[in-house]
Amino acid sequence: MLKAKALCAVNGNAAPEIRPLMSVVEAPAPAADIHGNGLHDLIGGMQNIVIESVGSDEKIPEAVGQLAIRMMKNNVLIKDLLHELRQLYIRGQKDFRLSLAGRSDAEKKQIISLFQDMAGFAGNIRYCTEFQSLNGSLVMMPNAQQFLTGQYLELAVYQTIKDVLQELSVKYHAGYEIYRNVRVADIEGKLKNEFDIAFRFNGIWYIVECKSGKCFSDWGSIADIGLTYNVVPNRLLLVDSFISDSWAQQIEYGCQYYVCNLSANTLQEKVTKMVINDLAA
Structure with missing residues (x-):
């Protein structure tokens, strides 16, 4: 997981390659919230829960x-x-x-x-x-x-998803935000959850978890988190660099969240499917 303290925000298309938050809108928008308060919609009315921090790319060249x-x-x-x-x-x-x-x-x-x-x-x-x-x-x-044991995957998945959202925002004239390394804690500072990536497209929140290790198998824990934040089914994605296509299908069926490996364009396709499902609803 990335250990960062601040959130940057930009509007429009002139963003550098790696950014923690981007908002794209067709109409003029209010000034971007550099403290990440938009994420409070993700935790909804959960009592005594706060967004402790989100990832910053200030130190990532x-x-x-x-x-x-x-x-x-x-x-x-x-x-x-x-x-x-x-x-x-x-x-x-x-x-x-x-x-x-x-x-x-x-x-x-x-x-x-x-x-x-x-x-x-x-x-x-x-x-x-x-x-x-x-x-x-x-x-x-x-x-x-940190980079070689997992951060590289979080950064790459973040960038890939950002590119997909950029294309979809132009196609459907919808706004989006994307954050990485979102830490959710109680008011006493005790960490409750940490999301690799959270993004909102057209007002709807989605969560993405990245696993670069070979031994992860606690599929149910991710489903539990999805239920807590009301993003399952259909709005939670697990990206696992080792998982097979057949296992991805099994886990999707049993746990009711999306799963993909890194073969071909699977990641782009899964993110697009998640977003399109809500646009078509």
């Missing part, structure tokens, strides 16, 4: 956002490698040797190029022909660990 998108687009190639790096972080181990045996030459080249571009997160990248391994060292700083 555009290059980091673009790297996140590249990593998401190459999920099939690198998801198992990232899982290995996650385990190394848990053990406090800096140096890594990732096997690329069984990969095609084209895949190896693509993976090596991507890791070489992870400056600031992983370094000393080199390929060992004898062992068909990608060797290097992890940066053990908190920002680097």
Whole structure:
């Protein structure tokens, strides 16, 4: 999860690549609320509950956002490698040797190029022909660990959804807002829930949760959160980088929220379907 303290807001189409909130409207709109008070509609009349904070992109350079998108687009190639790096972080181990045996030459080249571009997160990248391994060292700083163990996916999904909402807002002449890393707490400051992404399109709220780890299986807990905030069925989406298409279908049926992996344009299609369902209602 991202640990940020402020919310920025912009109107119109001149936004940078990564922004925590964007509002797009056809008619003149009131000044944007930089404190994120629009999110209070999400918690409705829940007593003693507050929006503690939302994500800020003030410290996230555009290059980091673009790297996140590249990593998401190459999920099939690198998801198992990232899982290995996650385990190394848990053990406090800096140096890594990732096997690329069984990969095609084209895949190896693509993976090596991507890791070489992870400056600031992983370094000393080199390929060992004898062992068909990608060797290097992890940066053990908190920002680097946070990014490689999940933040990259949250940023990339956020940007992808923002692009979809931008297109839909133009097509349907409707306004939208999108926030990331929304923290909901009680009035004493105790964290109750943390949403990776929350967005409102045409006055309706949706929640998106991102899972980049290999072992998540608590599907019911996400359904419970959806019920609490009245976004299931049809307004809650789980994005899981490891889940299969068949499991996604099963979970959707049993839990009554949307589920997708990162294959092809599945994410864009699921977000579009969620929004279109409400527009057609």
